[in-house]
Amino acid sequence: MSDDGLRLLALGTGDAFSARWYSTCVALESGGQWLLIDCPHPIRKMMAEASQTAGVALDVDGLVGVVVTHLHADHASGLEGLGYFAFFVLGRRLPLLCHPAVAARLWEGHLAAGMEQLLPAVGEPVREMHLQDYFQPQSLDEAAPVELGPFAIECRRTIHHIPTTALRVRAGGRTLGHSADTAYDPALIAWLSQADLVLHETNYGVHTPFADLAALPAATRARMRLIHYPDQLDLEEAARAIVPLRQGELIQV
Numbered sequence: 001m002s003d004d005g006l007r008l009l010a011l012g013t014g015d016a017f018s019a020r021w022y023s024t025c026v027a028l029e030s031g032g033q034w035l036l037i038d039c040p041h042p043i044r045k046m047m048a049e050a051s052q053t054a055g056v057a058l059d060v061d062g063l064v065g066v067v068v069t070h071l072h073a074d075h076a077s078g079l080e081g082l083g084y085f086a087f088f089v090l091g092r093r094l095p096l097l098c099h100p101a102v103a104a105r106l107w108e109g110h111l112a113a114g115m116e117q118l119l120p121a122v123g124e125p126v127r128e129m130h131l132q133d134y135f136q137p138q139s140l141d142e143a144a145p146v147e148l149g150p151f152a153i154e155c156r157r158t159i160h161h162i163p164t165t166a167l168r169v170r171a172g173g174r175t176l177g178h179s180a181d182t183a184y185d186p187a188l189i190a191w192l193s194q195a196d197l198v199l200h201e202t203n204y205g206v207h208t209p210f211a212d213l214a215a216l217p218a219a220t221r222a223r224m225r226l227i228h229y230p231d232q233l234d235l236e237e238a239a240r241a242i243v244p245l246r247q248g249e250l251i252q253v
Helices: 043-054 079-090 100-115 186-192 210-214 218-222
Strands: 007-012 025-030 033-037 063-067 094-098 135-139 146-148 151-157 165-171 174-178 197-201 224-227 250-252
Touching (some): 025 043, 079 094, 094 100, 100 135, 135 146, 165 186, 174 186, 210 224, 218 224
Parallel strands (some): 033 063, 063 094
Antiparallel strands (some): 007 025, 007 250, 025 033, 146 151, 165 174
16 A cells, blocks of 8 residues: 555545535545545535535546445435446446445445446347446455555444445555445444544434544544535534534545
């Protein structure tokens, strides 16, 4: 791994119901290569707006791949558009990384309805398509890091409705921890806290209450940024305990 550093661009910071923010999604950059973490719709618009705000250039052609934490729509609804854009416009298949438990439903349970048939031209027979026609699927491994470009990606299961994985991503001599969606889990926070910077969700239901995060030791909170927060969260008030990540923000990890 090189020591070129690691940067994070926040494409979205909200939850599934937000009327203020795009759904939570970030892109990581090291050595001029970008890795997308989760892929809500409209992903290219999200990349374009965050790029303009941050003063960087990011589009699908700059991605080394995409990691999907789980298949809820606010984390994976943009995969069809991403795959089609890469296939039709760029003529390439993007690497797509996820845990085997997530991959088990990725095609039949999520993408096939919109992508399994392709009409090459009017009057020609419909072509049967598969996940491998649009993406280069790769499995994350709970036992060992998986490398993609300059990035080494570790995963850990979280407490959520459907199979979901938290991540630690190492590149450029730095490590980012990403909670994905999860109930409050001290063991997961300890695992994430080995990173230089931790993105941790907060929300209602089977998610992590803000009060639990705010009660963590000050040293832990100092290296943490809030993501996936509800519109009702007072960001200025929350920042007294944990700084919320802001949409369009570009930071060094």
